[in-house]
Amino acid sequence: MSDAVIDKQQVAASFSRAAGTYDQVAELQRNVGSNLLGRLPDTVQFEALADIGCGTGYFTRALAQRFAKPVLGLDIAEGMLRYAREQSPSGLAWLAADAEALPLRSASQDLLFSSLALQWCPQLPLALNEAFRVLKPGGCMAFNTLVAGTLVELREAWQAVDGFVHVNRFMPLPQLQGILAGAGFASWHCEVEMHVLHYAQLSELTHELKALGAHNLNAGRPSGLTGRARLRALTTAYETRRQATGLPATYQVAQVLLFKGLDQV
Template sequence: MIRNCQSLLTAPKPMLLLRSLGVQPSHQIIFDRNSKRLQKERAALSADVALYDYLKEEIGFRLADRIFDIKREFKAAADIGCNRGYLSRHILAECVEHLTLTDTSATMLEQAKGTPGLKMAKIVKDEEDLDFDDNSLDLVISSLSLHWVNDLPGCFAKIKQCLKPDGVFIASLFGGDTLYELRSSLQLAELERKGGISPHISPFTQIRDIGSLLNRAGFTMLTIDTDEMVIGYPTMFELMWDLKGMAENNAAFNRPAHLSRETMLAASAIYQELYAKANETGVPATFQIIYFVGWKPGPNQPQPLERGTGEVSLKDLGKIIEKGGKVQTKT
């Protein structure tokens, strides 16, 4: 009984409301989607918003390069959580005929631009409430927005549902090692000053979970890889200011309303002491990026051979490679 009361005390407000009505939610509600929308609106309305595009612009370029690797012309595509168009500004009309942009922030959506000749439509839409027609899209893309989705399995399932057979889903999101320096510095500072810790950094998806989530949604022929970008900042405070300018500040329901000046100064000193490199000014910040590609099953996709049709055992694979032979192997 004590454990149940404790879980209710720490549960987000929407979770408490659902439980009070006798409804068991299908997923954990962690992020305040309305707060995230307001954060994006404030960032987009800033006069120097383009100053903070450096990270998302680079990731958008790298993700667009993965789209070009697929030698196919996509008739209908959708960019889910497009932000300020970090993907659309790299998508060529020769690759995608028509691109639909969606985002929760109307101001960011308005600022999104495309390349010459690219036909685009813009819809204010939450990533958790997609309603594209079934089997209507050849391609769904998303860059650095899905890590704020509460029901990621449900989102993946809706994306698969709206894809045509043999359609492809290509996306990127922040991984679990993102901002580990900032996270640990704030935790150590609060533990020292307050005797406890608060969740100042939102939780991120681990790379080991992405494959299982995509498989659960029904995607096949998965490709998952990670990349780490380490960016230097003069101090911890410039990093936090840039995160706010990117609209990547905390949006969890259980985030603390205030962070004291004393804790901030202590965290900055800890950050400098633990992570600043010798003979270098400034501090590093790590961003782990997870890229993945998943295909909706289709009749023209390559299929594995039936079990038992192999001619040799996998234990002899080394010998086959040495001889340069190509033989079907047992599964």
Template sequence: MNPVDKRRVRRSFSRSARAYDGRAAVQREIQDRMLALLGEAAPEARRALDVGAGTGALLARLAAARPRLAPAAVDLAPGMAAAARARVPSATVAAADAEALPFRSGAFDLVVSTSTFQWLPRLEPAFAEARRVLAPGGVLAIALFGARTLRELRDAWAAAGAGAARTHRFFSRDDVERALAAAGLATRSVVEEDLVEHHPDARAVLRSLKAIGATNAVPGARGLGGRGATLEMLRRYEDGHAGPRGVPATWHVVWAVAAR
């Protein structure tokens, strides 16, 4: 169980909607790769739902590549849903939760999601909803941030005295595989990789996360101990990781394709 305050997630990503596309470099790379993956995994899909669509960037590109596509999108953050609606006028867009999709059963040939499911308390309910709205033979394709994501930052917080219970827990590859099976989906593939960004210093890492709305969503974790703990975390981060390229920030990506 991943403790997540969804109200905080909703507010944070709504505020970041306008600036998101200009700051989310790793997320853009994942979208690029997802488009290529969908060309192999679901080449004939004509009814597609993007769960956690953000500003609609991925859905817009998918719709441009497939002129006959009937696109739809949901995002928990109203600000993101509004941006997606403006970006893809042909899409049916709703501000909605991945655990309660506002669509009829069997409505889609494809459900896709990138950089989203790590913000859920559990994976099983969202995967079960994806299965429900998929037609028989439909495909679920996801990329979520896994257990090693931001390990440098989380280790620095732990060294500064903020326990693991107060920092975000990311799902592992095993968590993903178990949840797909529990939801009754037939797994085709699950792979993982690490993408590493570099920033000038630890403060720049925090600024980057804030700019895209990826702030701590653990209930009661705001500040993680105050200014003193934050300064100690920054020191630990830089002492442990600073190098000629600045400091690294690891994004562990778990890719999965499954079918109903």
């Protein structure tokens, strides 16, 4: 993604506003993050751990419980950090940070964990360069991210209404794989999970996206409020996709593990 596509300040502000509502609607986020947590190797002893894009601190706390170690939670959204600090035990530490410019010493971390955060980085290669820098030799970077095909139903329904960008764009899988291959790690693994959620009404999906802070953050989005006529047209277009279980919303989630070699500095 380019800087013209994602504005970090808007991302930080949007997720800060959503801090108080995020956990109420984050079932998918908890599921895919738990799947990533389950992919971590049991044979590696992690001593220094950081959760990048920690949000409300859900997985920061989960990491601390699993590995019985202090975990540093980092996020670009100050509102999320305040909420995480209030909801968490005193043994955890929190730091405002940009994944593309981590305020961490080189070769200082054994594990970097990041669940559904790096899709908001304008320059993913830069974030991975930073991860490589701060990992100790033998360290692991575990992250998941949304890829193209996510919210395809909503995108196609909007395309039937107007020419504006209403749905966040996500990186095509081949592009992600190319970035992973060029990131300099000794080895990497990438698997894609497809999750299809169902909603009784379109408004449930759009309200959920707003509560998550993950509504449209791309350039090319329409300014001002969306008129009732366009919303009616969107609803009509989306209803053509209705299934017996409701209106589908697809999420394509890439689960990634990156390993820094013991001989890499």
